[in-house]
Amino acid sequence: MSKNIGVLGCGWLGLPLAKKLIEDGYNVHGTTTSSDKFSALENEGIKPFKVRLSEKEIEGDIQSFLSHLDTVIINVPPKLRGKQTESYVEKIKHLITEIKKSEVAHVIFVGSTAVYGDAEGEVSEESPTQPVTESGKQLVECESLFCNENQFKTTIIRFGGLIGPNRHPVTMLSGRENLTGGNNPINLIHLHDCIHMIATILAQGYWGELFNGVYPHHPKKQIYYFEAAQKRGLPAPAYDEEPDTKGKIVLSKNFMGKGHTFQTAIDS
Template sequence: MNRTVAIMGCGWLGLPLAKALLKDGFMVRGTTTSESKLEMLQNEGIVPFLISLSEEKIDGDISSFLINTEVLVINVPPKLRNGNKGNYVKKIQLLLESVKVAKTKKVIFVSSTSVYGNIEGEVTEETIPQPSTESGKQLLAAENLFADTPELRTTIIRFGGLIGRDRHPVAILSGRKGLTNGNTVINLIHLEDCIGIIKATIGNEWWGELFNGVYPFHPTKKEYYTNEALKRGLVIPEYSSSGIPSGKKIESRRLIHVKKFRFNTPF
């Protein structure tokens, strides 16, 4: 059995994922867009590649990165905030063409719950996405590029807001006043559970699937971030709105009820 996993994007999620897969006996290839990170990746035991996606071409040795790969993990966010008008779909289309040439069959596409937009109420994998941001719209289009390619066995994982030991929204929100949407519920997931879902997908051969990846805990933002600030000794963020819980509540229905996946890391 080929035990090679190629991770496109060894950043905040991709690097610890690569380390976890190495511990499980996989050979791991990983990309970075920064030459200064190549040595660090190599020192971790990852076969490093300097690869950058643009709308016109792929810079770097994408063929060697993909050749004889059992699983490709695509972990490349659109990065379209703050007025950035880039064409993420074009970049992903170029990557798809390279994947076809390399004859890689198993793909995990790391996506986001932002594709659901501003839907109210319970959201499951059966909910039709209604993206409201340019990033969400392009991410959904990119998902479909891979999902609609019949020769690939693509699993899409839509993660909620990512948090971890060194990354928690309360650090930014602490002390802020007049925050809105305090009555909307949270949809978060810890880094360790992200890694667990990806590892379970590979290990259990969960291909051709669509999963929501959100921890099953949905207090309001006001309730949650107030408690988190108190736990950390931070100044409590102040919300101008309150009331009954609202917004979208994203359920990881297929993972929990169909695949019997257990989320292990509360936050």
């Protein structure tokens, strides 16, 4: 495999990932939707490109970004919360069309455990998808689009909830009342382990595979977020009294089954 990699989406995860890849000796192309961020990328040794995915087309010179790349890491999540109703699937279809025009041989598609929906009990990569949210439904469709392509090999990573520098779910939950699902287990992963998983896939050549990315510790939400709020001096979220429910525990069966471990605890 060549040492040329593209990171589509150099944000909270993509930028530190790109920095790690440069440390590992890769040549990295990175995209941003604003040319104002070019200098920040260039300062890290990343070759910047302005690219924006839209439902109608891809804005920017996507082929220059893809030029001479062996691998592309797609880290552009759906924007489907609240009243936003974009077609993420159409964006991905445009992207796949462009990738097929290039020399790219491998793709890592960063997805989400939202594809498992409201499943109960333990779920692994072998479990059926049953999404309930619009983003989860569109992610399932996008996964299928990538898996059905034979011009390049795609590995899919379904990350759980992301935590790390300046990012923790408790900041959004703090002070809220009458929340439900307090007895359900958490399924989180730290930024450092997201990067560790992607770097491992690249180093080992795990192509055409599916990985869940969730740290193997699953306390109840109401306990975990109460402790997290206390540590940060925030008002704790209040959950309704509910009968015990199983909720879902997402197992990272494939990654751990290959002998790999997670390195950064998700301490509240």
